[in-house]
Amino acid sequence: MLGIYEKALPKDISWAERLTLAKELGFDFVEMSVDETDERIARLDWTKAERKLVRDAIFDLDMPILSMCLSAHRRYPLGSADLSKQEMALELLTKAVDLASDLGIRSIQLAGYDVYYDPKTVATRHAFIENLRKCVAIAANKSVVLSIEIMDDPFINSISKFLAIKAQIPSPYLQVYPDLGNLSAWPENAVGYELENGISAISQIHLKDTLAVTADFEGKFKNVDFGAGCVDFVGCLKTLKRLHYSGSFVIEMWSETSDTPTAEIEKAKAIVLPFLKEAGYA
Template identity: 70%
Template structure:
């Protein structure tokens, strides 16, 4: 029995974690994915006190809705591959704090953005630094039994499961896995989606459900806020492949409706679109 989660940024922004989990339960989700992005506001979560962490654990206990994953996109600002030694050091510091937070909250997976660098020029050196620091991060995560899972990105550095596997070959650990985003995977024309999922099935810890507009020679693609059904993702095809491969991990609806007029309605519409495909595929 697979589980279905909702991204924190789909739910209203200025509410407490207890309210957020209550709403997720009302909307019939099994879990929420927390966001720790590059804003100061969300990075502060890495320094939550013991009492603040206890409050969240109590909210999880009361509602029965878990926080199973953290989307740690704060590494866009402080990347593992940065040419700036201080930023690389901050990246590892963020990583250590995120692993401690995950351990305290019962989070199983930290999703890492698969960028060597985001705001800097990509080089052979940035790739080397990324792999060197990812190795250190995986060792830290293994010590706390937390899985690091790299998302397939909106960026050529890791935009396929094949590219993830090239890096995985160099880091032998069950604590490094892949987190395919069906939207991001589908938007790159060079990807054979079915083949990519087949290739990576042993390493897939979670799946993001999101629509995207494809990259072309004249269009850079659109990777966020594409309404479900208006993009390039063959949801039924992807889900049928995953079912055939006996994927039983979680699915996570990724959307950004936290500041919209009616986040609840947006989420209900997304579920109304996706659930028939999940059902038809056999989930």
């Protein structure tokens, strides 16, 4: 199945319109964003009536929302030295799990940061792992999978680093969500090995291009045109196919404020679909 990230689609439209457009563009599902803005965090407090509107649109259009990107933890990180922010991070996660359960969302993607805006320390790593353990228990109680994204940040920028944490929290409700762009941008990563090493824990795959990190360049992790970056899409996808990966893929883009988001999505699909086909994915 091929999904599209919500932020690729026009921003100021209803969920029924968003799901309709995604279906017209040939996608199988949408990935919801709950980012660090007040506007999107407010979704976690939707009333039953508001949730029913979205659920009815999903059912009527036969167009699911299968995953949620919970990047609100950048603002309220699990590893924060501020205990009030840790408490807020856990509260956001609890509400996100409840919303996912109500809407039929299977997987919540968590950003692989201990902290984002603050200095990283041994203590922030410790707090992240301790609070992640609590998060997994909360999600498991409602059969929702938490998937850690491989990031544009050194804290978890490889599947190997994720596996070191999963070894401490050995739950089927904690998995990894590799972003092929982020995974490929870090020169220390042997991408094929990383996919092979982590295949048993991969829940979903983000399709995105990036510009690689070098000694004098910090890399570019967003808004790189497909085919213009460092990702060997065919090599990665053939590796996943050989490993019998049969989960879903999500095209990740940020064209929601563009004048021509539909055209940009169509352009991306025209590049990505042949890669998937060449690798053996229908």
